[in-house]
Amino acid sequence: MIKIEHLTKKYGERYAINDVSFTVERGEIVGFLGPNGAGKTTTMSILTGYLSSTSGRAEVDGMDILEHPTEVKKKIGYLPEVPPLYVDMTVRDYLEFIYDLKCCKLGKKEHIKQICDTVKISDAMGRVIKNLSKGYRQRVGIAGALVGNPEVIIFDEPTNGLDPKQIIDIRNLIKELGKDHTVILSTHILSEVKSICDRIIIISNGKIVADCKTDDLDGAVRGNRRVLVRVEGPRTSVPNAIKRINGVASVSVAVDFGDGSCSYLVESAGDIDVRKPLFSMLAQNGWPILSLEPVGATIENVFLSAVGGEV
Amino acid sequence: MLAIYKREMRAFFSGPVGYVFVAIFFAVSAGIFMSLTVQKGDSANYQNYFTYVIMLCIIEIPLLTMKLVSEERKMKTDQLIVTAPVSLFGIVMAKFLAAYTLFGGSFLVSSIIYYIPLKAYGTPESATYIGSVIAVLLIGAAFVAIGEFISSLTENQFLAAFGTVAVLALLIFAQNINTYVNSEFLRRIFSAISVTSRFTYFMYGLFDWASFIYFLSLSALFIFLTVRVFERRRWS
Numbered sequence: 001m002i003k004i005e006h007l008t009k010k011y012g013e014r015y016a017i018n019d020v021s022f023t024v025e026r027g028e029i030v031g032f033l034g035p036n037g038a039g040k041t042t043t044m045s046i047l048t049g050y051l052s053s054t055s056g057r058a059e060v061d062g063m064d065i066l067e068h069p070t071e072v073k074k075k076i077g078y079l080p081e082v083p084p085l086y087v088d089m090t091v092r093d094y095l096e097f098i099y100d101l102k103c104c105k106l107g108k109k110e111h112i113k114q115i116c117d118t119v120k121i122s123d124a125m126g127r128v129i130k131n132l133s134k135g136y137r138q139r140v141g142i143a144g145a146l147v148g149n150p151e152v153i154i155f156d157e158p159t160n161g162l163d164p165k166q167i168i169d170i171r172n173l174i175k176e177l178g179k180d181h182t183v184i185l186s187t188h189i190l191s192e193v194k195s196i197c198d199r200i201i202i203i204s205n206g207k208i209v210a211d212c213k214t215d216d217l218d219g220a221v222r223g224n225r226r227v228l229v230r231v232e233g234p235r236t237s238v239p240n241a242i243k244r245i246n247g248v249a250s251v252s253v254a255v256d257f258g259d260g261s262c263s264y265l266v267e268s269a270g271d272i273d274v275r276k277p278l279f280s281m282l283a284q285n286g287w288p289i290l291s292l293e294p295v296g297a298t299i300e301n302v303f304l305s306a307v308g309g310e311v
Numbered sequence: 312m313l314a315i316y317k318r319e320m321r322a323f324f325s326g327p328v329g330y331v332f333v334a335i336f337f338a339v340s341a342g343i344f345m346s347l348t349v350q351k352g353d354s355a356n357y358q359n360y361f362t363y364v365i366m367l368c369i370i371e372i373p374l375l376t377m378k379l380v381s382e383e384r385k386m387k388t389d390q391l392i393v394t395a396p397v398s399l400f401g402i403v404m405a406k407f408l409a410a411y412t413l414f415g416g417s418f419l420v421s422s423i424i425y426y427i428p429l430k431a432y433g434t435p436e437s438a439t440y441i442g443s444v445i446a447v448l449l450i451g452a453a454f455v456a457i458g459e460f461i462s463s464l465t466e467n468q469f470l471a472a473f474g475t476v477a478v479l480a481l482l483i484f485a486q487n488i489n490t491y492v493n494s495e496f497l498r499r500i501f502s503a504i505s506v507t508s509r510f511t512y513f514m515y516g517l518f519d520w521a522s523f524i525y526f527l528s529l530s531a532l533f534i535f536l537t538v539r540v541f542e543r544r545r546w547s
Contacts, residue, residue, distance in 0.1 A: 011547075048394040049393070049394055050390055050393050050394050050545065051545050051546075052545045052546050069396075070396040070397075070398070071396075073394060073395060073396040074396045076394070078390070078394050080387065080390045082387045084386070084387050084388040084389075084390045084391035085386075085388065086318070086322070086386075086388055087386070088322060088325045088326060089318075089321075089325070093321075097314055097317075097318050098391070098395075100313070100314035100317070101314040101315065101391075101392065101395045101396075101397065102395055102396060103396065144391070
């Protein structure tokens, strides 16, 4: 659905983005993650036709944004970081304006009503935008992006500055939208990506440094696999026995519970999963396992390792 | 394009700008017209009236154009219209036409109203009257285009207004400035750009093609330059 190839944007001598390439399939919710100033907004602005790239191509549904700007723009709904609201208009007038601006033919009144119901702003239709709260304004911005039922929706930090309740509402709304739209979402809030997106693309200093499914975060972080296991058994023999399991790189006591059981942090080299041999060995020795949990890569690990921070 | 035009027209009248423009235009133009023709009992003195209307543009046109583009940039709403399926030319033209509708509409209505007493109580030359109206409409289009261009250069509407006042004043008083200029080269430039001296031909019922094309070119040039400003912002 979206194909970006070797996209570069320079401001003078500085690269805002440098040789960025990725594709987004139809129906995916992709989280575009990166620290402030990493190039997220620039990439989105190019994709929506607001900015032009210095080099490279951006395609939506097989059409180049520079060669077919009007057709591509019809397929995209965009919510910039600051919602582009005409604050002197009522919500209804604003949405009707966007409807006319996008030359939609979906039945104006019903279409706008449907969108307002979806984003839960039906009660504010007659209100002037400047009198609305930030949360409502954000919703009106989202409603604007949905006018015309575009196939691709691009949100630039949609939950920025909202209170926790509003954040949850907006995230749920985006998840709903993801069921029948392709969504690209930029954020620097890590938990947001994990709770909403199918896939994350991490950008840092204008370059893509990681691109993986949200479920595959374990594989995205460099280093060993870790398992935290709580075992009832002698504190000296258990770790020695674990160490002898093929693939185990190191064992350390994480917590001594003082009731004859300890938690051990077992690290295995590379991609080796030691949970099964670990279970068999402990069972054979009659050392009951009280709990066993993989210490997966958190999204924070992935992000920090990708952008060059400490894990 | 029509959506943007309608939105701009609505914006003029959802705030004070449209009303202030119309009120000032009718109050001042009626005052000038009364003092030059009715009070003097001189039905042929309407040529000077049109010259004053052109001068009135110095404060009236910036009122219309100062927010036209600058406000969009300041409020970031340009992101909405630039990412909508509308060409940059369409955006610039829609805004131009909205401001011009207000100016042209007010001027045309006032010109028709003022013609009635002239015709009823005097013997105005219709050709010169119509010629003058057409010339002022052309000059107004050029001024609106200039105002829109200056508005596109800044996010500050007051800076845009002051800039427009300065440029329009220069174009209107270029001939007067000539009196104080020694350089022949500069005098030629001021004569060439002077709007009022070109208007004189129309005032006396002469249709001057060079001036006609000058006014049209001025509008086209500044509309083109405004599109370029939008375009440049995308590439810079």
